[in-house]
Amino acid sequence: MNNAAYKKLDYSLSLISTAESGKNYGCIINSLHQVTSSRPPKFTLSLNNDSATCGALKKSGVAAVTLLAKEAEDKVVNEFGYKSGRAVDKFAAFPFETDSQGCPYLKEGMVSRLSLKVTETVAIGSYTLFICELLDAEVLGSGDCLTVKEFEKRGEDVPPVAPVYHELSADAGWKCTVCGYVRLAEDIPDDFICPICRAPRSKFVKRSEV
Numbered sequence: 001m002n003n004a005a006y007k008k009l010d011y012s013l014s015l016i017s018t019a020e021s022g023k024n025y026g027c028i029i030n031s032l033h034q035v036t037s038s039r040p041p042k043f044t045l046s047l048n049n050d051s052a053t054c055g056a057l058k059k060s061g062v063a064a065v066t067l068l069a070k071e072a073e074d075k076v077v078n079e080f081g082y083k084s085g086r087a088v089d090k091f092a093a094f095p096f097e098t099d100s101q102g103c104p105y106l107k108e109g110m111v112s113r114l115s116l117k118v119t120e121t122v123a124i125g126s127y128t129l130f131i132c133e134l135l136d137a138e139v140l141g142s143g144d145c146l147t148v149k150e151f152e153k154r155g156e157d158v159p160p161v162a163p164v165y166h167e168l169s170a171d172a173g174w175k176c177t178v179c180g181y182v183r184l185a186e187d188i189p190d191d192f193i194c195p196i197c198r199a200p201r202s203k204f205v206k207r208s209e210v
Helices: 003-008 052-060 074-082 148-153
Strands: 014-020 023-029 042-048 062-068 110-124 127-139 174-176 204-206
Touching (some): 014 042
Antiparallel strands (some): 014 023, 014 062
16 A cells, blocks of 8 residues: 555644633644535544543533634644643633633634534544534634645644644654654754754654653
8 A cells, every 4th residue: 555645635734622621722633624514514523532632622522623824823833733731721822712612712823713512422543533513613814724734844843643644653753851842753953952942952862762
């Protein structure tokens, strides 16, 4: 099988967020898809079971999903794509609003918002597929969405939480021992600086050695 065949696909980057037990959760995904045109429309998305957002969404049953604009700043992806909600409040660094279901969402750097209600979940290995129906929708900005390929053109790595793009072993890449950021590369240059916490190259270790 030639895996390059489906690598031709591109994916929009989105921020999925929910609130549970008084705490906000969110992470970057590239797995949002509309699957029906019925009323209300239905969407699917998948999350890694290790994600704090995944656990929170299973409990809350509702989510806000905002589509990142092509011009969205790297800081949004850095904060929500590499950090763990178990360790930090990712929303603390941004002004945010809440939808009618109490889910937080960002307006700046986004083109649209969808508010979703989970109607069914399907276990798929280390992931959970959420089948959702649309509760509300709002256009937040003009222009195109930021896609995986467009983000890579910036010279950036796609977040490890993006579930349908990378096929990686659990010990692939390098990990920052200060903040936990993972760089998906065979090697990193001596002058590399962590984009999250600004730690130097010396603070990175191979995940296979952790």
